[in-house]
Amino acid sequence: MEAFTIKDLENLSGIKAHTIRIWEQRYSLLKPSRTDTNIRYYSNDELKKVLNISILNRYGYKISEINRMSLDEMNEKIRALADTEARLELTLNKLVAAMIDMDMELFETLIDQYTAQQGIAGAIQMLVFPFLEKIGILWQTNHITPAQEHMVSNIIRQKLIAGIDRSPKPQTKHKTIILFLPPDQYHELGLLFMQFLLKQEGHEVLYLGCDTPVKELEYVARLKKPDFIYCHLTSVAQNFQLGKWLTQLGQQLANFPVVFSGPALNAWRNKLPAQMQLKSSFQEVIEAFK
Structure with missing residues (x-):
């Protein structure tokens, strides 16, 4: 999918649509395209940028500071975050980005890495289900393609069944x-x-x-x-x-x-x-x- 609404950005990032509009007016962070009827829509890259901005902003960086960062600097600052919740949120955002890019190898690797750290129960409860909650609105509004949905669903389904099979x-x-x-x-x-x-x-x-x-x-x-x-x-x-x-x-x-x-x-x-x-x-x- 190459066209996300401002409501999609709000649901995925937690940043209110009103705040996103203000940032667009005051800073150069986001440059949405517009339809013939003047409705904003955002590309895959714009969505991924908003997800990164949301993490930095939530963990202490002012939007004026973020605005001066290059993409490499943003990624470096995010990787440096030590907070456990921040690291989890970063992984969730990486899952969203991998789904958007249809990089299923990365998607599965991220889940497997988290499973190795937290066990299958922890991965399902702390990563997989929050991911499903995060992107569920896109499934309901058809803002991801059936191919994206099917590939992601099949991987998660395999992980869930593995967890079920391993349950005592x-x-x-x-x-x-x-x-x-x-x-x-x-x-x-x-x-x-x-x-x-x-x-x-x-x-x-x-x-x-x-x-x-x-x-x-x-x-x-x-x-x-x-x-x-x-x-x-x-x-x-x-x-x-x-x-x-x-x-x-x-x-x-x-x-x-x-x-x-x-x-x-x-x-x-x-x-x-x-x-x-x-x-x-x-x-x-x-x-x-x-």
């Missing part, structure tokens, strides 16, 4: 939980991440995965009698009738507690059936299963 088998099972995605829905990274977390907590996980018809979900639920059923919706297809699906789910799974999370449901304002709960974070989901 619990001596005693706490709860039995079914994980699934609705029909024609295939964004499963959030669901895989929750499978990893639940196995770390000692729960038995029945992973149905993507594209699960309600009828099949009901069959497994009646057979296995889970303590909970869980779904994480990152996004839904345009023709997916969310309200109708929730109603059907509520009717056919009336005797089972169902927990939801994910960006696709964050804006849901209608009342859910009595046995359903909507959680705003993975941590809230984990708490609900205790």
Whole structure:
């Protein structure tokens, strides 16, 4: 993708769009292009520069100082940062840049290096999931190409499955939980991440995965009698009738507690059936299963 909006820059860098506009007016750091209708858009290089600026600014450098730095000086100052959070943020930004450049070898190397330092659990919780949160808005707005999304998703999926496979088998099972995605829905990274977390907590996980018809979900639920059923919706297809699906789910799974999370449901304002709960974070989901 070669055209990012100012909102994309805000979501990825944490710098408010209003502040970015002021910097453009006062300094020479950013020079966005404009569409025929005079709307700003930013290149890959502009985005990467904003990510670097955000780190330096957050860790003590004034924007007037940064404005006088060359790109090499910026990179040198960033590499010199000793703060642990700064180093993590730098790695996250490198992952974003590698995704944008479609440098999948670098992308995987960054994850592997962090895994070597922090272990698979640390890499998934501290690096992979924050990365997914960071770039999730681009997936929802189609501001990265399907090729970028697929390659990044496949690498992360492999790492998540490796972490799941390495999870110790619990001596005693706490709860039995079914994980699934609705029909024609295939964004499963959030669901895989929750499978990893639940196995770390000692729960038995029945992973149905993507594209699960309600009828099949009901069959497994009646057979296995889970303590909970869980779904994480990152996004839904345009023709997916969310309200109708929730109603059907509520009717056919009336005797089972169902927990939801994910960006696709964050804006849901209608009342859910009595046995359903909507959680705003993975941590809230984990708490609900205790």
